[in-house]
Amino acid sequence: MSAALSTQPLVTAPQLGQLLVASRKRRKLTQAEVAQRVGLSQNRISYLERNPGELSFRQLLSWCSAIGLELRLGERDAVELKNVPEW
Known part of the structure; x- marks a missing residue:
């Protein structure tokens, strides 16, 4: 069995981008492989x-x-809501 997965709170779009890239790389997937799975081009994934x-x-x-x-x-x-950036 794999180790328990951690959760990652996200409050900004850049954090989401970092998480998507890190998760893709952790699974040893290329942008092209993700693109094929999602139905987009590799350029769009990038x-x-x-x-x-x-x-x-x-x-x-x-x-x-x-x-x-x-x-x-x-x-x-x-307490966390006090530190939320304004959109």
């Missing part, structure tokens, strides 16, 4: 890794599935 704020929700869900991530949403503690 662009979206650098500009994750432009990912559609559908693309994000497909991408997470392709690289073995699970998307979860939950409420943050009040």
Whole structure:
């Protein structure tokens, strides 16, 4: 059995991009392999890794599935909300 997976709180788009790249590399997948699984071009995958704020929700869900991530949403503690950047 594999070790328990850790969760990664995300509050900014750049954090999402970093997580997608790190997860892809940890699974030893190329951008081209992810592109094929998601139904996009390798160039688009490269662009979206650098500009994750432009990912559609559908693309994000497909991408997470392709690289073995699970998307979860939950409420943050009040203490954490004090440090949330304004959009």
